[in-house]
Structure formats: C-alpha cells, structure tokens
Amino acid sequence: MxxxxxxxxxxxxxxxxxxxxxxxxxxxxxxxxxxxxxxxxxxxxxxxxxxxxxxxxxxxxxxxxxxxxxxxxxxxxxxxxxxxGVKKLVLAERYRFYSYKQQDKQSLAAYLSELRRLASTCQWAEAALGENLRDKFVMGLRNERLLQQLLTQDHSKSLDDLFQLATTFEAAESEALKRSEGESQTSVTPINSGKHPRSKSRTEPPRKRTQQPSTGQFSKEQTRTNCASCGGNHARKSCRFYSAKCHKSHMISSCSHISVR
Incomplete structure (x- = not known):
C-alpha cells in the first residue's frame, strides 16, 4: 500500500x-x-x-x-x-445486476454499494439508473419482514427514502431482539446462585406388612397338610391310620399289610 x-x-x-x-x-x-x-x-x-x-x-x-x-x-x-479497455456486453452486465441479492450478514450500506458498482456498467440514463437501483434494492433484500414493509410504500418514493426506512426498520428490530434476549436471561434462575435448591423428598407409600401366622396357627396348618400317617389333609391324631404300622417304604394308606391297634 x-x-x-x-x-x-x-x-x-x-x-x-x-x-x-x-x-x-x-x-x-x-x-x-x-x-x-x-x-x-x-x-x-x-x-x-x-x-x-x-x-x-x-x-x-x-x-x-x-x-x-x-x-x-x-x-x-x-x-x-x-x-x-474491454467493451462491456450491456445485457450481460444488466443480467449480473438483476441477479444480485443481498448476501448473508451483508449490511444494507454494503449491499447498496455493490448494486451501484454493478449498475455503473449497465449504461442506463440517470433517471432510469435511479429507478432501477431503487427497485433492485427492494427486490434483493434478505429480510422478508423488511421486504414486505417496503413493498407497501408508494412508488414515488426515491431510493434514498427507502434506504432510510430500511435502516430505521432494521435498527428497531435489532433493539427489540436485544430487549427480548435480556428479559429471557433475567427470568431464568441462575444455576450457581450459592444456594442449593431443596430436593423434594420422595415419599414412598408405607409397605404392607404381611401378617405372619402365629406359631399355633402355623403348627396346626402344617399338621393338617402333612399327615405323617397317610399324607391326607387332616390332623394326624384324627387319622384312622394313626396306630397302623408298616415296615415297607410306602405310605400307610396304600399298604395292604398293616395292622391297626
């Protein structure tokens, strides 16, 4: 440089x-x-x-x-x-002008400056140049809300008028977004605030205690279901084979060689 x-x-x-x-x-x-x-x-x-x-x-x-x-x-x-000096193809230059759109993260001022550069080789008269720049500025905007806003304006407004409206609109939209983000941050409880939130105790329902049979009931039931003489479902003392004796390895109730006292 x-x-x-x-x-x-x-x-x-x-x-x-x-x-x-x-x-x-x-x-x-x-x-x-x-x-x-x-x-x-x-x-x-x-x-x-x-x-x-x-x-x-x-x-x-x-x-x-x-x-x-x-x-x-x-x-x-x-x-x-x-x-x-290279002779410009006017139709090709105008095609490049009309095809151009605002780029991602490109400011309105930079966008308009690029449109002016592209229009400089299109060989338009001064009146046509201003009108074409104004129309293309609106048509190539990325912000859909801004585009809809400018489309409602009267066609007699100049490029400078619409550019001023566009910059005002974007500034207001940016300010509203900042306020919205600020309100969202203040409404959120900070995680590291120095206080630990009280954890909710998980109250479990009391477990049902299974009622255990008393010793007497248990013994009586066991005696009923396990008759040592015949295996029947009754107390051994009431079994008719209570006094029977057998020296074989089978149940007394099925023994044919028993003696009852």
Whole structure:
C-alpha cells in the first residue's frame, strides 16, 4: 500500500485500467507535477513511471515507430485505454445486476454499494439508473419482514427514502431482539446462585406388612397338610391310620399289610 501522498503503480493483473487511470488523474491534480514549467513533460514522465515496467514495454510497442517520450500525455493515455479497455456486453452486465441479492450478514450500506458498482456498467440514463437501483434494492433484500414493509410504500418514493426506512426498520428490530434476549436471561434462575435448591423428598407409600401366622396357627396348618400317617389333609391324631404300622417304604394308606391297634 502506498504511503500518504503517493500513487500506487498500475498492475494489470490486479487493477482495472479505467479505475486506476481515473485515480491517477485525481492524484495528479493535487500534486506538483501538473503545475509550473514543463508541466506537460512532467505529467508524461510520472505517467510512464507509474504504469510499471511491463505496461511501459507495451506502451513502447504501441508507440512504434515513435518513442513514448515523443508523445503527449493525452496520446499515451488514449493508447493504453484502447488496449486495456474491454467493451462491456450491456445485457450481460444488466443480467449480473438483476441477479444480485443481498448476501448473508451483508449490511444494507454494503449491499447498496455493490448494486451501484454493478449498475455503473449497465449504461442506463440517470433517471432510469435511479429507478432501477431503487427497485433492485427492494427486490434483493434478505429480510422478508423488511421486504414486505417496503413493498407497501408508494412508488414515488426515491431510493434514498427507502434506504432510510430500511435502516430505521432494521435498527428497531435489532433493539427489540436485544430487549427480548435480556428479559429471557433475567427470568431464568441462575444455576450457581450459592444456594442449593431443596430436593423434594420422595415419599414412598408405607409397605404392607404381611401378617405372619402365629406359631399355633402355623403348627396346626402344617399338621393338617402333612399327615405323617397317610399324607391326607387332616390332623394326624384324627387319622384312622394313626396306630397302623408298616415296615415297607410306602405310605400307610396304600399298604395292604398293616395292622391297626
């Protein structure tokens, strides 16, 4: 980047000739090269220096059989403008203009600036340029709510009017969003507040205690269901085989060789 008061050299791989040459004229107008004795020679000399070595070689070829030093500044500039100037295809330039839309996170000012740059090669008259810029500014907006708001405006409003409305709308929407987020944060109880919330005790219903039979009941029931004489469901003392004796390994009730006392 050039220091203050200096002009960068032209680089055909980086710079557009039309833009650079116009900047050179602006820089030349505030420098000492455009005034005083031999101003024409000084303008030509500084021009040949700042176009860079590669472009100067090209200029020498374009001036053949003359040398650049024998030409005027205006003639030298005209030769390079013809060489670097690319004829724009108007329909293609307008297509690029109409196809452009506001990019993600692109501000309204940056969006409008890019539209102006694209429109500069569309060759519209001044009146048509302003109207087309205004219409395209609205059509290419990303914010749907803003788009709907601007579509309700009268068509007589200018680009500046709609741009002002758009910036006001976005500022108000941004402020409302900040307030909403602030209210949401204050309504939430902080986790690390220094106090531990009381945990709710989980009250479990009392368990039912199964009533155990008394010793007497248990013994009586066991006696009833386990008659040692016949295996029947009664007390052994009331069994008719209570006094029966058998030396075999089977139940007394099924024994045919028993003696009852």
């Amino acid at each position: 050039a220091e203050s008061g200096q002009m960068e050299k032209f680089d055909s791989k980086r710079d557009e000739w039309d833009s650079w040459s116009r900047r050179f004229d602006q820089w030349l107008s505030i420098s000492s090269y455009a005034t005083g004795d031999n101003a024409a020679d000084k303008k030509r000399a500084v021009f040949c220096t700042l176009i860079g070595s590669d472009t100067f070689k090209l200029l020498c070829t374009l001036c053949t059989p003359k040398r650049p030093e024998e030409e005027t500044y205006d003639d030298l500039r005209a030769k390079l403008s013809k060489q670097f």
